[in-house]
Amino acid sequence: MANEAIVTNNAPAAIGPYSAAIKSGNVINVSGQLPIDPATGEFAGDDITSQTRQSLTNVKSVLAAAGATMANVAQATVLLDSIADFGAMNEVYGEFFSAPYPARAAFEVAALPKGAKVEIEVVAYL
Template structure:
């Protein structure tokens, strides 16, 4: 499983002690660098799959995630995003913030960043 490499002057992730900070992941399919789909569910699935791939590269799983920040281009996507999000995590769930923002890079519907513990 791979993940998209950074498309700007930033790192996909950084480690600090026993914490891992994963930059916001757009819903880019790493093999094409295009969106996985146009709907919020497929985009949420791809963003979280990219996060999972980064964690796997570090020998970690989704259970290592302590905090997520979800950025949505429209808050009306929240319920559908949450439906997909729930399939990636189990109790105890990570802390989470979710915001609607005016725009996301490349016109994405969602971007998700996480902090995980090694």
């Protein structure tokens, strides 16, 4: 089964040697999405709320390019630069998903690329 790179102008370009997503059969693995607004190349804001919203908007755009929606997401991983932001992130996260919610893990990490507050990756099935 061949891997297909998913590319869209509606999400930021990869900042390294990786694809925004790989579609392999009916599985879509979306790389971690930073809160970069693809129109400006800058963070959508400095707070966790705006950054979470942009990261999830980027995830949604990548999924759309692969023919999927947020309803196809089975698993998500959220990386936070501060676990203290979990509650605010969770509120925005809830705006993007509905029951049955995907499985999820959330971690505090030492640092994220470009000094982001959040990065979100997902696995979806068609």
